[in-house]
Amino acid sequence: xxxxxxxxxxxxxxxxxxxxxxxxxxxxxxxxxxxxxxxxxxxxxxxxxxxxxxxxxxxxxxxxxxxxxxxxxxxxxxxxxxxxxxxxxxxxxxxxxxxxxxxxxxxxxxxxxxxxxxxxxxxxxxxxxxxxxxxxxxxxxxxxxxxxxxxxxxxxxxxxxxxxxxxxxxxxxxxxxxxxxxxxxxxxxxxxxxxxxxxxxxxxxxxxxxxxxxxxxxxxxxxxxxxxxxxxxxxxxxxxxxxxxxxxxxxxxxxxxxxxxxxxxxxxxxxxxxxxxxxxxxxxxxxxxxxxxxxxxxxxxxxxxxxxxxxxxxxxxxxxxxxxxxxxxxxxxxxxxxxxxxxxxxxxxxxxxxxxxxxxxxxxxxxxxxxxxxxxxxxxxxxxxxxxxxxxxxxxx
Amino acid sequence: xxxxxxxxxxxxxxxxxxxxxxxxxxxxxxxxxxxxxxxxxxxxxxxxxxxxxxxxxxxxxxxxxxxxxxxxxxxxxxxxxxxxxxxxxxxxxxxxxxxxxxxxxxxxxxxxxxxxxxxxxx
Numbered sequence: 010x011x012x013x014x015x016x017x018x019x020x021x022x023x024x025x026x027x028x029x030x031x032x033x034x035x036x037x038x039x040x041x042x043x044x045x046x047x048x049x050x051x052x053x054x055x056x057x058x059x060x061x062x063x064x065x066x067x068x069x070x071x072x073x074x075x076x077x078x079x080x081x082x083x084x085x086x087x088x089x090x091x092x093x094x095x096x097x098x099x100x101x102x103x104x105x106x107x108x109x110x111x112x113x114x115x116x117x118x119x120x121x122x123x124x125x126x127x128x129x130x131x132x133x134x135x136x137x138x139x140x141x142x143x144x145x146x147x148x149x150x151x152x153x154x155x156x157x158x159x160x161x162x163x164x165x166x167x168x169x170x171x172x173x174x175x176x177x178x179x180x181x182x183x184x185x186x187x188x189x190x191x192x193x194x195x196x197x198x199x200x201x202x203x204x205x206x207x208x209x210x211x212x213x214x215x216x217x218x219x220x221x222x223x224x225x226x227x228x229x230x231x232x233x234x235x236x237x238x239x240x241x242x243x244x245x246x247x248x249x250x251x252x253x254x255x256x257x258x259x260x261x262x263x264x265x266x267x268x269x270x271x272x273x274x275x276x277x278x279x280x281x282x283x284x285x286x287x288x289x290x291x292x293x294x295x296x297x298x299x300x301x302x303x304x305x306x307x308x309x310x311x312x313x314x315x316x317x318x319x320x321x322x323x324x325x326x327x328x329x330x331x332x333x334x335x336x337x338x339x340x341x342x343x344x345x346x347x348x349x350x351x352x353x354x355x356x357x358x359x360x361x362x363x364x365x366x367x368x369x370x371x372x373x374x375x376x377x378x379x380x381x382x383x384x385x386x387x388x389x390x391x392x393x394x395x396x397x398x399x400x401x402x403x404x405x406x
Numbered sequence: 407x408x409x410x411x412x413x414x415x416x417x418x419x420x421x422x423x424x425x426x427x428x429x430x431x432x433x434x435x436x437x438x439x440x441x442x443x444x445x446x447x448x449x450x451x452x453x454x455x456x457x458x459x460x461x462x463x464x465x466x467x468x469x470x471x472x473x474x475x476x477x478x479x480x481x482x483x484x485x486x487x488x489x490x491x492x493x494x495x496x497x498x499x500x501x502x503x504x505x506x507x508x509x510x511x512x513x514x515x516x517x518x519x520x521x522x523x524x525x526x527x528x
Contacts, residue, residue, distance in 0.1 A: 345512075405421075
């Protein structure tokens with residue numbers, strides 16, 4: 010996998026960089042940078058507007074990126090809405106779906122959620138009066154027994170993460186969605202795939218989710234890009250546009266307007282054209298590498314890291330059914346100090362709550378350090394992390 | 407050692423803090439929290455008749471920088487008047503810690519106790 014590092018120019022520019030923060034944002038491969046540069050230098054024009062050849066080229070590239078993203082999660086192209094990322098995707102859904110809810114209804118989340126899949130629902134609950142419920146954890150895993158108790162006929166939305174950005178565990182999404190269909194046939198199932206998208210093959214049809222959101226910047230794509238998948242029937246008939254303006258309308262009078270078909274009715278204004286094209290290039294990059302190669306490498310890395318670290322630190326998360334996002338603590342050393350000292354060895358990892366503060370309180374831990382891997386991560390880098398941790402323990406304990 | 411932030415004095419204070427205890431029947435108590443890393447500091451002060459610090463103590467947990475800062479600062483302000491405490495600058499705090507050029511995130515750790523104390527002195 011050393012060969013894969015060569016695709017990422019940052020490792021040429023930053024000598025000896027050990028980047029273990031891919032859960033926060035991944036690095037960018039040259040093909041994605043090239044896609045962004047090509048748009049800006051060779052064929053920049055607005056999309057869906059111009060009649061000249063350059064505009065056609067830009068429109069074709071933008072729409073072909075939609076094909077690539079659809080292909081990545083096995084969706085239809087018209088089921089993909091470009092967004093600025095997971096946060097925008099989840100906020101759009103919360104704003105659009107919540108006005109149909111009342112004080113009799115409930116929205117079910119889990120104890121694992123990132124702030125992006127918690128705070129929008131909290132805010133909407135204040136306005137529309139619905140109840141928020143949280144599926145409990147059992148040994149870091151989602152407890153489906155708790156889900157059975159919480160999901161009832163008044164559940165209108167179940168929104169949950171496919172992979173925890175702290176614990177690294179893969180949630181039993183298919184079982185949970187099956188449960189939603191049994192207990193609350195009219196509820197909508199939303200999957201936050203931000204942390205899963207670069208690490209697991211996703212098949213939205215097999216999952217049977219109604220909506221699924223993710224960010225480009227966590228899958229080797231540009232920052233400020235992302236996608237919202239919705240079942241075609243829901244996008245066509247159930248979901249109202251979130252933003253209004255140019256591009257999303259078919260015809261407009263001074264009194265009213267009517268909408269373009271989906272997905273265009275959800276993409277008001279000039280979109281992040283370069284970002285979408287870059288996101289498409291990132292999806293192609295992942296598909297070209299192939300899931301087998303990605304998953305083999307990353308599961309080997311994760312096993313190696315768990316083995317190397319388990320005697321040095323307290324790992325916060327399960328051993329099995331997980332990806333390479335490893336949160337840990339060292340009793341007596343604050344995570345900020347861990348990250349700061351490792352930084353002096355050019356080892357980048359995150360410390361704090363990782364945008365999941367309630368989960369830390371729920372687990373009764375103050376903060377954690379987190380190492381997370383990408384396809385460019387090597388065993389050698391994990392060994393350097395283990396060595397750095399030994400040094401910290403010598404300093405502090 | 408290359409670890410400029412983690413010099414011996416700082417690590418020593420982290421391991422053996424000063425004034426870290428409960429102060430019963432204090433006159434003022436204030437807790438501050440640094441949400442980005444979860445550092446928490448509670449400072450308790452007892453004033454004498456001249457409006458100067460008669461006794462001070464702190465509690466909390468967090469990173470080495472925030473904890474060492476609490477030890478040094480509470481030591482420094484003993485006997486000092488409210489106005490003198492209000493005048494302590496962030497720069498002075500860093501000087502007391504023997505640190506230079508902290509990045510903005512760590513600067514918040516270094517000044518958490520000072521902020522807490524200034525709220526007490528308001």
